Amino acid sequence: MKILVCISKTPDTTAKIAFVEGNTKFDETGVQWIINPYDEWYSLVKAIELKEKDPSVIIHLVTVGGADTEPIIRKALALGGDEAIRINNVTNDSLTVAQEISSIAKEGAYDLIFTGKETIDYNSASIGSMLCALLDINFISAATKLDLNGNTISVTREIEGGEEISETNLPAIVSCQKGMAEQRIPNMRGIMAARTKPLKVLEATVTQATTNIKQFSLPPTKSGVKLVDPANMDELVRLLKEEAKVI
Amino acid sequence: MVLIYIDQDNQEIKKASLEAISYGSALAKQLGTSAEGLVLGTVHDDLTTLGKYGASKVHQINNASLNHFDARTNSNVIAEAAKKLGATVLIFAHNINGKAVAPAVSVKLNAGIVTGACQLPNTDTGFVVTKTVFSGKAFASIQIETPIKVISINQNSFGEVVGDGVAVIENLAIDVPTSTLKITSVNKIEGEIPLTEASLVVSGGRGLKGPENWGILLDLAKALGASTACSRPVSDSDWRPHHEHVGQTGIQIAPNLYIAIGISGAIQHLAGVNRSKTIVVINKDPEAPFFKAADYGVIGDAFDVVPALTASILKAKHGA
Ligand SMILES: Cc1cc2nc3c(=O)[nH]c(=O)nc-3n(C[C@H](O)[C@H](O)[C@H](O)COP(=O)(O)OP(=O)(O)OC[C@H]3O[C@@H](n4cnc5c(N)ncnc54)[C@H](O)[C@@H]3O)c2cc1C
Ligand SMILES: Nc1ncnc2c1ncn2[C@@H]1O[C@H](COP(=O)(O)O)[C@@H](O)[C@H]1O
Numbered sequence: 001m002k003i004l005v006c007i008s009k010t011p012d013t014t015a016k017i018a019f020v021e022g023n024t025k026f027d028e029t030g031v032q033w034i035i036n037p038y039d040e041w042y043s044l045v046k047a048i049e050l051k052e053k054d055p056s057v058i059i060h061l062v063t064v065g066g067a068d069t070e071p072i073i074r075k076a077l078a079l080g081g082d083e084a085i086r087i088n089n090v091t092n093d094s095l096t097v098a099q100e101i102s103s104i105a106k107e108g109a110y111d112l113i114f115t116g117k118e119t120i121d122y123n124s125a126s127i128g129s130m131l132c133a134l135l136d137i138n139f140i141s142a143a144t145k146l147d148l149n150g151n152t153i154s155v156t157r158e159i160e161g162g163e164e165i166s167e168t169n170l171p172a173i174v175s176c177q178k179g180m181a182e183q184r185i186p187n188m189r190g191i192m193a194a195r196t197k198p199l200k201v202l203e204a205t206v207t208q209a210t211t212n213i214k215q216f217s218l219p220p221t222k223s224g225v226k227l228v229d230p231a232n233m234d235e236l237v238r239l240l241k242e243e244a245k246v247i
Numbered sequence: 248m249v250l251i252y253i254d255q256d257n258q259e260i261k262k263a264s265l266e267a268i269s270y271g272s273a274l275a276k277q278l279g280t281s282a283e284g285l286v287l288g289t290v291h292d293d294l295t296t297l298g299k300y301g302a303s304k305v306h307q308i309n310n311a312s313l314n315h316f317d318a319r320t321n322s323n324v325i326a327e328a329a330k331k332l333g334a335t336v337l338i339f340a341h342n343i344n345g346k347a348v349a350p351a352v353s354v355k356l357n358a359g360i361v362t363g364a365c366q367l368p369n370t371d372t373g374f375v376v377t378k379t380v381f382s383g384k385a386f387a388s389i390q391i392e393t394p395i396k397v398i399s400i401n402q403n404s405f406g407e408v409v410g411d412g413v414a415v416i417e418n419l420a421i422d423v424p425t426s427t428l429k430i431t432s433v434n435k436i437e438g439e440i441p442l443t444e445a446s447l448v449v450s451g452g453r454g455l456k457g458p459e460n461w462g463i464l465l466d467l468a469k470a471l472g473a474s475t476a477c478s479r480p481v482s483d484s485d486w487r488p489h490h491e492h493v494g495q496t497g498i499q500i501a502p503n504l505y506i507a508i509g510i511s512g513a514i515q516h517l518a519g520v521n522r523s524k525t526i527v528v529i530n531k532d533p534e535a536p537f538f539k540a541a542d543y544g545v546i547g548d549a550f551d552v553v554p555a556l557t558a559s560i561l562k563a564k565h566g567a
Contacts, residue, residue: 013495013515017384037496094350094360118346120495120518122380122387124362125341126350132319133354138428139318141347144489154431158490159256159343160263160441167429178496179489210359214375215388219521225528225538230547233559236527239543241563244525246504247447247471 001056003047004110005081006101007063008036009072010121019216026121026216035072038116038177040079045181047114048080050148058082062104064097066090070199078186078194089204092122092213098130099206105135111170112153117142117177128175138168144179249275250334251302252325253286254344257433258314260292262444263340265300269408270400271338272301274367278336284414285328287321288313298412306332306419316344317426322351327421329356334395341399342443349399358395365404365522368396382495382518402443403501404522442491445474448502450493450520452478454509454530454549458486463553464508470560476500478510494519509549512537529553 011017012032020027034040044061051057061076061084063069073084087100105113113135118125125141132139144163145156155174156165186194228236240247251271254261272282284297284305294305308324325348329337337352339345341363353360361376365386369375373390376398380387442448449468451461468475475491482492493500495515501522508529510516517540520526528541531548538544545552 011381013518017381019385041496095354098350098354120382123378123382124350125346126360126362129318129322129347129350130354133322133351137319139347139351140428141318142343157343159433160261160443161439162433162435164430164434165432167431168427178492210353210357210391210393211361212390212392213387214390216380217386217388219384219386222540222542225541225544227544227546230545230552230555233545233552233555234562236543236545236556237559237563240504240525240527244504244542246525247560 001050001054001112002058002060002108002110003050003112003114004060004062004105004108005039005044005047005076006113006115006127007039007044007061007073007076008116008119009033009063009065009069010036010119013037013120017218023216024213033068033072035076036116036119038118040076041183042176042178042180043114043116044076044079044081045184046146046176048184049181051080060085060108060110062087062101064089064091064100073199074194075186077197077199078190079184080190081197083197084199086199086201087204088201089206091209093209093211094124094126095130095210096206098127098134100204101127102131102134103205105131113171113173115173115175117175125175128173131173135173137171137173139173139175140166140168141175143174143176146174146180248280248332248334249278249282249336249338250329250332251282251284251338252345252348253284253297253305254340254342255286255288255290255314258288258290260290261340261342263342263345263402265407266402266405267338267340267400268297268300268302270367270405273408274336274338275301277367277370280335283332285325285419287324294416295413298414299409300407301410301412302414303412304417305414306417308419308421308423310423312423312426315426315430317428318347318351319428320424320426322348322355323424324421325352326355328419331419331421336395337397339397339399341401345399349397353397356395356397357393358397359391359393360397360399361389361391362399364398364400368398379522382499383521384518401501401522403446436490440474442474442476442493442498442500445500446503447471447473448476448500448504448523449473449506449508450476450478450510451481451487451508452510453480460550461487463550463557467506467553467557467560470557470564473504473506478516507537508553510537511535512540
């Protein structure tokens, strides 16, 4: 049983969002980088849980990015991956990322591929679905629970207003979100072990982007809060009706 | 031609698709072409009514095996349909199913994709789509470089535009591959409007102290006809169900009205609600960061303010 966990690097959730070079680049000054929370808390930990139940499970991590993603991938190894692969391609184009991952996935013959639901920076929610097309295997998105029985998985996914449970044979791709697992903190033993775990670097093979970011912008700032006297809720109702026109 | 994927659930058309049709037909006008819908499976709704949202035609692949969603099968079928019909732009709602199929379809059509678009593309020179990034904290304008384009649009970002057109229904014959995904059960929360589709949302945080105090919030939601949400620590402590958790790591919503009760307004919480049209914050701490993101604020104790607000709403409703 081999699992491939896709790991992406994102700015810390409290990072200041600003842009430079005529609003064409994200301002990385002082930004702390973290493992995308969906990848770390849910998909990676779920893979670790499966390995804890069955020690023959092998977990490989893959990231598409520059050398600056290595601290992130080491942290993921410290949490519990066996080996990591970095594909040296710095890109914002989802298709490029998915194509790079798909060639690793084909080579490694993985039974399960985990992605996060989306990255918290570009919010594309695209890689899992693209891998479905590139690898032509089943894809279950927005998963909140997964049970493995032999060569079959039973996965609960979120749907609008409820949940749906489905079954498929492996191989399959699953995008993970809250519910799949609980966040963990790497321990000292894991951190030490991570230093010597293999981290293979492969050169980029995809060069043609299908999309290009032209410009970033920030939302207009709110004009300021209008305070309403707590003893006068009739006034708040009036404002919501007549001024905001939302009720 | 602009082709709009019409998502169905349990043989009923999803609300998010109506907005997608409105968006697709506005784009078709801009491009001087037609807007046509694509329905997979058999549905109970009268498809001619989709003309109201701007679709001149609706192509239906009348095969009941498509009534259950499967990302792999659906994306295959949509891509085949798009090729057969000669679509140049494909529009999806950025809802759960749209997110699961649109990127796969883009791969099959060699099309560049922008997911989570929030306005019509700029087609003056090229094809530039603006989307929200950094969980609503910024926008990115992205050029699609390929001849065929795929866009998924954020819910509640464009709105439904209703006219009086009538769509022509056409059967479309596409070979449907056999799905190897077996749906074993579907659990719906009875009577609730899904949070992502709600136009009014009342949300509670740790300031409400415990699950036993949620009654005042539920009363307010009931008086408004609103859906309910909560902050992450509230769902983490199991005071409220997980599907109510909004924020960076929860659900991202954009209702017309978001009322935050006893929520401090941490940046990760705001990331899930900052696209709301109007934000009301009720908090006893005047320094709570949420006030900076609010349109209306009430500095006071939720246990007094919320019941008073509910009473005022009921009074206004029943005509005082
Ligand atoms: C990586 C990461 C991701 C995260 N993702 C999310 C997310 O998706 N969603 C999310 O919500 N959080 C998220 N968080 C947590 C977030 O940082 C905050 O801790 C959380 O939002 C705080 O929840 P709260 O406002 O309910 O509680 P608190 O911060 O404890 O605030 C409670 C508020 O209630 C007020 N209050 C107290 N008593 C009363 C009263 N009687 N009447 C009125 N007001 C009262 C207080 O003044 C205070 O402002 C994330 C954190 C991290 C690190
Ligand atoms: N550069 C990357 N390298 C590896 N995995 C990635 C990368 N970008 C995205 N992913 C994976 O795809 C998921 C969805 O990302 P996205 O489609 O970019 O929102 C993430 O949660 C990751 O699991």
